[in-house]
Amino acid sequence: MARPPSRRPGQNRKAQYSLFASYVVAVTGALAGLLLIIIAMFDPTGFAAIRSAGAEITRPASSGLKELVSGIGTVDERIAAFYRAGSQNVSLRRQVDINRTRLIEAAAIEQENVRLKKLLKLVEEEKDEVATARLISSSSSSTRRLARLNAGRSQGAYPGMPVRAPEGLIGRIYTAGPNTSDVLLLTDSSNVVPVRRSTDNIAGISTGADDGSLQIKSLSAGRNPFKPGDILVTSGTGGLYQPNIPVAIVVRIAGDDAVAVPLASPARVEMVMVQRPFEESLARSPGTSKQQSTGRQPAAPVALPPATAPNSANTAPATSADNAVSVAQ
Amino acid sequence: MIPQGPKLGNHPSRFRLEGTPVITVMLGSMATALPVVVSSPVMPPFGLLLLLSWRLLRPELWQAWIALPLGLFDDVMSGQPLGSAMFLWTITLIGIDSTERQLYWRDYWQDWLIAAAAIIFCLSGGLLFARLTGGGGTMMLIAPQILWSVLLYPFVARQCAWLDRWRIMA
Numbered sequence: 459m460a461r462p463p464s465r466r467p468g469q470n471r472k473a474q475y476s477l478f479a480s481y482v483v484a485v486t487g488a489l490a491g492l493l494l495i496i497i498a499m500f501d502p503t504g505f506a507a508i509r510s511a512g513a514e515i516t517r518p519a520s521s522g523l524k525e526l527v528s529g530i531g532t533v534d535e536r537i538a539a540f541y542r543a544g545s546q547n548v549s550l551r552r553q554v555d556i557n558r559t560r561l562i563e564a565a566a567i568e569q570e571n572v573r574l575k576k577l578l579k580l581v582e583e584e585k586d587e588v589a590t591a592r593l594i595s596s597s598s599s600s601t602r603r604l605a606r607l608n609a610g611r612s613q614g615a616y617p618g619m620p621v622r623a624p625e626g627l628i629g630r631i632y633t634a635g636p637n638t639s640d641v642l643l644l645t646d647s648s649n650v651v652p653v654r655r656s657t658d659n660i661a662g663i664s665t666g667a668d669d670g671s672l673q674i675k676s677l678s679a680g681r682n683p684f685k686p687g688d689i690l691v692t693s694g695t696g697g698l699y700q701p702n703i704p705v706a707i708v709v710r711i712a713g714d715d716a717v718a719v720p721l722a723s724p725a726r727v728e729m730v731m732v733q734r735p736f737e738e739s740l741a742r743s744p745g746t747s748k749q750q751s752t753g754r755q756p757a758a759p760v761a762l763p764p765a766t767a768p769n770s771a772n773t774a775p776a777t778s779a780d781n782a783v784s785v786a787q
Numbered sequence: 788m789i790p791q792g793p794k795l796g797n798h799p800s801r802f803r804l805e806g807t808p809v810i811t812v813m814l815g816s817m818a819t820a821l822p823v824v825v826s827s828p829v830m831p832p833f834g835l836l837l838l839l840s841w842r843l844l845r846p847e848l849w850q851a852w853i854a855l856p857l858g859l860f861d862d863v864m865s866g867q868p869l870g871s872a873m874f875l876w877t878i879t880l881i882g883i884d885s886t887e888r889q890l891y892w893r894d895y896w897q898d899w900l901i902a903a904a905a906i907i908f909c910l911s912g913g914l915l916f917a918r919l920t921g922g923g924g925t926m927m928l929i930a931p932q933i934l935w936s937v938l939l940y941p942f943v944a945r946q947c948a949w950l951d952r953w954r955i956m957a
Contacts, residue, residue, distance in 0.1 A: 477850075480850040480852055483850075483852040484851035484852040484855065484877050484881060485877075487852060487854075487877055488855075488873070488877040488881075490870070490873070491859075491870035491872075491873030491874030494868070494873070495870045495916050495919065498868040498869060499920050502868070502920050502921045508863055508869065509863050509869070512863035512864055516817060516820035516864070520820045520822055521822075593824050595821060595822055596825055597819060597828075597867075598818075598821075598825045598829060598830035599819055599833075600819075600828055600865050600866045600867045600913065600917060601913070601914050601917045601918075601923075601924040601929060602866050603826065604866045605824050646922065647922060647923025648921045648922060668827070668923050668924040668928055669827045669928055725824045725825065725826065
């Protein structure tokens with residue numbers, strides 16, 4: 459095939475000028491695009507209004523489709539469950555018997571807990587849930603890990619608020635529009651969460667690896683204390699996330715870091731909850747959330763001494779230890 | 788399926804002639820609104836694939852500046868920093884314009900090669916811009932996406948050609 463017709467307009471002056479003008483427009487526009495990126499380097503959540511306008515347009519389609527397909531992701535599990543019904547029934551019955559005993563023990567412990575807290579004159583903070591919504595789409599063609607939530611400012615979701623599912627932590631709100639908001643997932647490398655091992659108080663810092671896994675750095679010097687199978691929960695340090703939200707499970711050790719997988723997969727969770735920041739006085743206010751998103755430090759590195767944080771007293775040993783370590787950092 | 792032939796005396800409307808390519812590219816950009824929540828960049832950039840298909844199929848259809856509004860729309864939809872596709876797509880179209888002057892013979896394979904180079908340029912440029920504005924990731928992360936975007940190009944180009952027949956027939 460010969461090459462396509464040339465764009466060179468020949469001797470026609472008018473056509474020559476118009477072609478030249480079109481290139482001037484294109485190059486100027488490209489430079490303007492570059493300028494927008496330079497602005498975004500200093501203010502990543504700027505222009506959020508433009509993006510949320512786009513999100514509002516696609517919201518009806520996304521949320522409608524989401525309701526159609528929400529069952530598809532788990533079809534394989536249902537089929538497997540049908541085939542294994544018999545043997546599963548027996549093992550589940552056994553499990554129920556064991557759990558019943560544990561439940562009774564747990565109820566007793568809970569009662570004791572309430573009594574001890576009364577003795578300590580602690581006021582249990584109510585779990586403040588702002589909104590419950592679905593994740594309706596995500597930045598599936600970009601390297602940023604953002605998911606779109608079907609709730610925005612009019613539902614009370616503001617930038618900086620933690621987002622969790624029943625299974626565990628999902629991330630925090632990055633930008634919020636009128637009825638949609640973008641959630642910065644745990645697996646994005648700019649999302650940093652202070653964690654601790656659930657069994658003891660070994661503290662660490664979880665950073666997204668952008669490929670669906672997390673990197674866990676230990677805060678204690680020396681040998682890497684984590685081992686495969688460890689469950690990590692939020693430590694409450696920094697005041698953004700409530701303590702004891704399940705975060706991830708360690709799958710392998712890579713040198714000084716551990717590689718973990720989030721317990722709540724954003725692709726599978728049905729509903730997520732938007733929560734208020736754990737301690738608003740410690741976490742930065744929603745208005746200044748752009749600093750949070752650029753910061754490479756722990757989500758909110760404001761490690762005040764525990765004396766100024768009455769709410770953290772119920773996890774006092776853990777929190778003070780963590781704070782001491784973050785101050786040492 | 789081949790579209791119905793033109794009826795005598797009918798001409799396609801101007802909106803159909805000029806709007807169809809623009810609307811298809813915008814629909815391609817809107818593929819990210821599908822209810823899929825993924826944990827790594829796996830979806831091919833359909834907006835870019837459609838833009839390249841139309842540009843290589845119909846060189847006379849667009850000037851290079853068309854990538855500015857289309858790129859801006861793609862940025863709004865994709866979650867990339869604003870200006871990323873705006874810049875990369877425009878540079879790509881200017882690049883294709885200048886390549887066309889150099890190449891004397893053009894073939895299906897040359898088109899594919901040009902599209903592959905454009906896809907690699909745009910996706911790795913997008914990664915660079917995402918890194919500059921607070922994100923992370925390495926080339927290994929987008930390598931699979933690049934691979935199947937390049938493999939998908941001939942299919943998208945074929946669909947474009949089919950749509951083009953419909954577009955110019957009244």
